[in-house]
Amino acid sequence: MGVRGPVPNREDDLARPRSRKGSDEQETKRGQMRPVRVPRADPDWHPIAKQLYDSLKKSGQADFYQQSDWALAFALCDDLSHYKKSGKRSAQMAQTLYSALGNLLVTEGDRRRVRIELQEPEEETTSASVLAIADYKKELGL
Template sequence: MPKRSDQRRRRNKTEITKGAAGMSADVPQADEQWHPIARRIWDALTRSGQSVYYEASDWAFAYSLMDDLSAYKANSKRSAQMLQTIYSAFERLLITEGDRRRARLELERDNSDHEEASAQIAIMERYRKAAAD
């Protein structure tokens, strides 16, 4: 898993291809029949920072994935391959921090006072290291 940008020594420029976003994506309502775990993941996904980047197709994919997860959880005979496939699909939605780092997406909480102090400490630490080298 790549390090966070403030932990990397080299900061190579990365090429990013940008395109126009579609219309504002409406978040579908969760299905009442979903397994509680799928429902919990869906609810967390709707509140997560990366969801602001989701298009309508991403929400449709997530909806389908929660349906698949519910079917998997409801089945008494579970396949390890099916679970691996579901977890692999979760990576495409950037659900975990590791997935987001690999996609070079970092989410930061709004901790203004704490972050300002941390940023100042980090800057001074960089100066100290640069002076030592």
């Protein structure tokens, strides 16, 4: 299933991994991620466009964004700002903007359709051996 169709279940909700289901999915091609410079939001943008752009910087899918993704996000937020500020709004323009934002994986449903799931960060735990060594040092006065 690609970008269309119903939102797939989370991997954790499946009885077995997708890789074992024997589907005809293509193997993923891999490339090299490049350093990214995130452009600043335009201070003249509509507040909703600024909020959306700033939220993209803090969201988990930003880990996958490259320079072209940020350029598209900037352009879409600029268009969204013009749309929100205009006195005359068009349903077609709104649909176009929200559809394009879906290509940036803005919502969980968008991400799940392309098999990206954001997980809660794991809590850092200190191993028992590290704690034991610290206790020994403390007892020895080191």
